[in-house]
Amino acid sequence: MAHWLFTEEHELVRKTVRNWVEKEIKPYVEEWENAGEFPRELFARAGELGFLGLTYPEEYGGSGEDYLAGAVFFEEMARCGSAGVAAGLGASMAIAGPQIYKFGSEELKNRFLPPTISGKKIGALAITEPNAGSDVASIQTTARNMGDHYLVNGSKIFITNGVRADYVVTAVKTDPAAGHKGISLLVIEKGTPGFTVAKKLDKLGWNTSDTGELVFEDCRVPGENLVGRENMGFYYIMQNFAWERLVMALEAVASAQLAIDVAAEYARQRVQFGRPLSKFQVTRHKLADMASLVETARCLTYHALSLYVSGRDAVTEVAMAKLYACEIANRVTDEAVQIHGGYGYMMEYPVQRFWRDARIGTIGGGTSDIMKQVIAGRLIK
Amino acid sequence: MKIAVLVKQTFDTEAKIILDVNGKISSSGVSLIMNPYDEFAVEEGLRIKEKEGGEVTVISVGGQQAQDALRQALAMGADKAVLVDQGEAELDEYATATILAKAISDLEYDLILGGFRAIDDGSAQVAGRVAEILNIPVVNVVTGLEIEGGKAVATRETESGSEVLEVPLPAVITAQKGLNEPRYPSMKGIMKAKKKPMDKKTLADLGLDDGKISAKVKALSFSLPEPRKAGKVIPGEAAEAARELARLLREEAKVI
Ligand SMILES: Cc1cc2nc3c(=O)[nH]c(=O)nc-3n(C[C@H](O)[C@H](O)[C@H](O)COP(=O)(O)OP(=O)(O)OC[C@H]3O[C@@H](n4cnc5c(N)ncnc54)[C@H](O)[C@@H]3O)c2cc1C
Numbered sequence: 001m002a003h004w005l006f007t008e009e010h011e012l013v014r015k016t017v018r019n020w021v022e023k024e025i026k027p028y029v030e031e032w033e034n035a036g037e038f039p040r041e042l043f044a045r046a047g048e049l050g051f052l053g054l055t056y057p058e059e060y061g062g063s064g065e066d067y068l069a070g071a072v073f074f075e076e077m078a079r080c081g082s083a084g085v086a087a088g089l090g091a092s093m094a095i096a097g098p099q100i101y102k103f104g105s106e107e108l109k110n111r112f113l114p115p116t117i118s119g120k121k122i123g124a125l126a127i128t129e130p131n132a133g134s135d136v137a138s139i140q141t142t143a144r145n146m147g148d149h150y151l152v153n154g155s156k157i158f159i160t161n162g163v164r165a166d167y168v169v170t171a172v173k174t175d176p177a178a179g180h181k182g183i184s185l186l187v188i189e190k191g192t193p194g195f196t197v198a199k200k201l202d203k204l205g206w207n208t209s210d211t212g213e214l215v216f217e218d219c220r221v222p223g224e225n226l227v228g229r230e231n232m233g234f235y236y237i238m239q240n241f242a243w244e245r246l247v248m249a250l251e252a253v254a255s256a257q258l259a260i261d262v263a264a265e266y267a268r269q270r271v272q273f274g275r276p277l278s279k280f281q282v283t284r285h286k287l288a289d290m291a292s293l294v295e296t297a298r299c300l301t302y303h304a305l306s307l308y309v310s311g312r313d314a315v316t317e318v319a320m321a322k323l324y325a326c327e328i329a330n331r332v333t334d335e336a337v338q339i340h341g342g343y344g345y346m347m348e349y350p351v352q353r354f355w356r357d358a359r360i361g362t363i364g365g366g367t368s369d370i371m372k373q374v375i376a377g378r379l380i381k
Numbered sequence: 382m383k384i385a386v387l388v389k390q391t392f393d394t395e396a397k398i399i400l401d402v403n404g405k406i407s408s409s410g411v412s413l414i415m416n417p418y419d420e421f422a423v424e425e426g427l428r429i430k431e432k433e434g435g436e437v438t439v440i441s442v443g444g445q446q447a448q449d450a451l452r453q454a455l456a457m458g459a460d461k462a463v464l465v466d467q468g469e470a471e472l473d474e475y476a477t478a479t480i481l482a483k484a485i486s487d488l489e490y491d492l493i494l495g496g497f498r499a500i501d502d503g504s505a506q507v508a509g510r511v512a513e514i515l516n517i518p519v520v521n522v523v524t525g526l527e528i529e530g531g532k533a534v535a536t537r538e539t540e541s542g543s544e545v546l547e548v549p550l551p552a553v554i555t556a557q558k559g560l561n562e563p564r565y566p567s568m569k570g571i572m573k574a575k576k577k578p579m580d581k582k583t584l585a586d587l588g589l590d591d592g593k594i595s596a597k598v599k600a601l602s603f604s605l606p607e608p609r610k611a612g613k614v615i616p617g618e619a620a621e622a623a624r625e626l627a628r629l630l631r632e633e634a635k636v637i
Contacts, residue, residue, distance in 0.1 A: 012453060012571045015414070020565060050568030063568040 005302055006068060013054070013069050017076035020049065029082040032208045033353070036200075038085050040122070040164060043092065047119025052093045056101060060113035067243070067309045070094065074247050078254030081350050083357035084208030086251055091160035091209070092116055094247050096123030098240045099169045099185055103228035108187060112167060124165035126156035126214060127237060134370050136171070137180035137234065141216060143172035150174075150186060150226070152219040155198070158364075162212025163200045166190050170216075171237065174230050183233035187225040194219030205356035242314055244365050245322040249301040252329035252361045256294045259336035259354045263287065266340055266351075283339060290332045297325040316378045323371035326361030333358040382435030382528065384426040385485050386459070387495035387508060389416045390443055390450040394500060400603055415450040418496025421556035424563040426494050427458045429528055436460045438488060442467055442480050448579070455574040456566030462579040463488075465587065473596035478510030480594060483587045486515065490551055492533065497522045497555035505555075512553035519553040520546050524560050 002011050024045065032038040046052050055070040056062025063069070074094075077086035097116045100108050100123075115121035132138040141154025152172055159168070167189045175182030188195055198213040228236060264287055267278040277283045304317035333355040337344035344351050362368040392398070393412045401407040415423075426437045439454040440463045441447040451462040465480050472480075485493065493512070498505035505521075512519035524543070525536030534547050535554055566574075584590060615622045615629075630637045 008449070008452065009571050009575070012449070012456060012566060012574070013568065015453070016565050016568075016571070049565050054568055058569070063572050066572070069568070069572075 003302060005306055006072065010066075010068050010072050014072045014076055016049075017051065017073055018079065020051075021076055021080045025077075025080040025082075025085060029080055029085070029208070032085070033082055036207055037164075037210045038082075038088060038208045042085070043089065043119035043122055045119065046089055047117060052089065052119055053117040055094070056097070056113060056117055060101070060109060061117040068305070071246070071250050071305055074250050075254045078251045079258060081258060082208045082353065083251060083255060083360075084206040087160055087206050088209035090247055091125065092121075092123040092165075095160075095240070095244050096125045096165075096167070096169045098243060099125060099227055099236055100187065102239065103185070103232075103236045104187075105224070105228075107224060108227065112187065115166075121166040122161050122164055124159050124161040124168045124212075126159045126162065126168050127171040128158050129155060130157050134367055136237065137183070139171055139173060139183065141170070141172045142176055143174050143184065143186060143221070145174060145223075145230070146220075148223050150221045150223065152186065152188065152194070152216040152221055154216055156214040156216075158201065159212050159214055160206075160209055162214050163197050163210040165212075168195075168214065169227065170214075171233055174233075178231065180234040182231055183237075184230050185227035185233040185236055186221050187227060188216070188219065188221050189225075192219055192221060204359060205353070206360055241366065242308055242318045245318050245371075246301070246305055246308060248361060248365050249297070249304070249318075249321040249325040252325040252358065253294060253298045253301055255354055255358055256290075256297070256325075256329040256332040259333040259351060259358075260287065260290050260294060262351055262354075263290070263336040263339040266343075270341075277339065286335055286339065290335055293328045293332055297321070297328050301325050316375055319366075319371045319374040322365065323362075323368050323375070326358075327368060329358040329361050330355075382429060382433045382491050383489045384429060384435060384437045384492045384494060385488060385490045386419070386422050386426045386437060386439045386454065387481055387493065387511070388419045388423065388439045388441045388447075388450050388454055389496070389499045389501075390414070390441065390447040391416045391499050391501040398605065400605065404602055406603055413446055413449060415453050416496050416499045416501075418498060418500070418556055418558070419450070420496075420563040421558065421560045422494040422496050422554075423454045423457055423459060424561045425526060425554075425556060426492075427564070428561065429492070429526075430458075433528060435491075438463060438490075440481060440484055441465070442472070442477050442484075451579060452571075452574045453566055455577045455579075456570035457564055458567075458570060459577075461577055463582065464579060465582045465584070467584060467594075470584065470591050470594060471596050471599075472594070473598040474504050474506040474510060475597045476594040478507050478514060480584070480587065480589060481507065482511045482514035483589060484582065485511065487587070492528070492550055493517075493553045495553065495555050497557050508553050508555045515551075515553075517551050517553060518548040519555070520548055521555045522557040523554050524557050526554060526560065 050063055051073050053062030057065050100112050116123050129139050143150040143152045167187050170186050170188050173182050174184040194217045196215050198215045201211045267283050268276055270277045301321040304321040307314035307317055336351050337355050340351050343349050390413050393414045396411045399407050430437050437459040438461050439451050439459045441451055442465045463484055465484050495508035509519050520535040522537050523535045527534040531550050532547055533552050536543055536545050615625050
């Protein structure tokens with residue numbers, strides 16, 4: 001049954017994405033996991049089918065600024081069972097692109113949005129540094145204003161799409177003394193002298209997405225590549241966190257649901273003590289608990305989403321949804337592994353991947369501790 | 382080129398069929414899709430339109446839910462839709478074909494496309510009956526179609542090979558798997574599908590009533606296939622296990 005939040009159009013988007021995932025993604029997931037990335041062409045394919053443009057207006061090649069349609073896209077992507085695929089597409093469409101769309105000059109938008117939406121260009125957003133994670137304001141990469149260009153020095157780590165991005169929206173300090181009020185965003189293109197990818201990082205999960213370490217050494221970035229205004233970067237980053245966190249919550253719920261589905265199916269088939277596991281009350285109750293947790297997370301996430309799309313203040317609810325959905329995704333995927341017994345520990349069964357992939361949820365996009373800080377900050381004035 | 386495409390909303394291929402308390406097939410909780418063979422027909426209609434110019438109208442008989450299949454076709458690129466709601470009337474292939482033929486005869490058409498069968502009842506009768514009522518030729522189970530100078534040249538697979546047939550237009554052509562690879566509805570198309578015209582009609586609007594379409598075939602009962610028994614694993618060394626398997630196939634399953 002469709003949730004009231006979604007219209008007939010959204011359900012048709014859902015059906016279309018589901019069909020695509022079934023035909024063009026699921027059969028290749030194992031291969032991409034082993035290769036350590038999904039093929040670059042998938043961006044172009046998702047672009048061609050209009051998926052990357054769901055949250056952008058038509059003038060840049062999108063189908064309308066419809067965040068509910070975007071939400072449906074990410075929910076359905078999660079069903080492919082390899083969370084890195086959505087992570088890669090999402091880092092470009094839902095994380096890098098919006099910075100340019102919401103805050104960039106018309107010229108920047110015209111240069112970067114159409115190719116992001118068509119999937120011809122891949123974007124990344126680089127904030128995190130070796131010495132600055134949760135504490136965004138403490139970044140050390142600097143950009144000296146040289147009149148017509150900036151001179152960028154520093155490094156970034158854990159950047160999704162970092163290795164193959166065509167452009168990286170990079171957080172830099174334009175006023176190193178000013179803390180969070182000294183941060184700006186620069187669009188730095190691949191091939192700009194002084195910008196190198198130091199390495200592709202090995203990870204526990206999200207293995208179909210590439211995660212890179214980037215280095216900038218006297219990298220000359222044209223002045224027109226500044227997003228919005230100088231020293232406003234921190235504010236811009238915080239603005240789009242809401243959408244990024246909603247996407248993470250939606251994916252966490254959908255992945256946890258997938259884990260329940262495979263666990264229930266496994267429990268039906270696995271016989272011990274002369275009965276399928278699904279006949280043991282312990283297993284049944286465990287599955288009931290898992291399903292209740294996921295349903296709670298889904299309701300909270302949809303509530304936060306509905307606030308967000310209605311344009312109301314959603315900061316607290318989004319933080320709660322991200323916190324809760326990602327925490328329970330860890331628990332539920334862990335229980336799903338447990339129901340599989342030793343088979344759950346084997347690489348042959350996909351449930352181990354759901355568990356590994358889920359683990360990033362409480363770390364990326366602001367850790368659970370940081371979500372609590374946000375919520376408490378609103379609670380205790 | 383005016384093209385009409387017959388479209389039916391059916392159960393999803395993955396749907397689990399259950400019978401309700403009255404012994405009828407229960408549709409509650411089942412997700413619905415456009416009949417996959419009709420998807421080939423819609424795709425073919427769109428391709429012909431893109432090549433020759435013209436207009437594609439999709440037509441369905443059914444309640445509110447059949448709208449979804451029509452909207453999907455509109456989102457794929459069809460121009461308009463006609464939905465005939467049969468109300469409480471019980472339909473068989475004769476009744477459905479009578480309604481469709483009546484609805485089509487109110488339109489201009491050069492070509493009528495449809496799936497060769499629906500995956501739910503699988504009767505493969507409706508499109509042929511529509512052709513019969515409209516008194517135009519029909520070519521069934523088509524895997525290749527060319528339109529040239531008022532004629533349709535259709536390739537169909539036969540048991541021993543394939544045959545190529547030529548019919549004058551207007552004609553009914555039914556699609557088989559292999560005719561084409563249907564496109565996904567475009568996202569822009571989905572967002573705009575509601576703005577395309579959907580003409581909703583009742584039987585009365587078509588000048589039909591229950592009497593004129595009263596079903597000639599009635600389903601007496603439905604039954605589900607016997608549930609599959611659990612498989613059997615034969616343990617032991619390969620040679621021994623194979624011997625045991627052969628014995629079971631001969632003595633228990635009686636298949637060799
Ligand atoms: C796979 C992957 C992809 C990523 N993609 C991107 C990307 O595309 N772009 C990008 O910029 N970044 C990305 N990141 C980085 C991610 O956002 C950071 O890892 C995250 O913000 C946490 O920062 P950190 O790793 O430095 O941990 P730290 O900030 O060092 O935190 C370590 C621990 O301390 C806790 N902690 C920190 N401060 C406090 C506090 N004040 N109170 C209580 N507890 C605290 C944290 O909750 C955490 O448990 C990615 C990370 C991963 C793993």
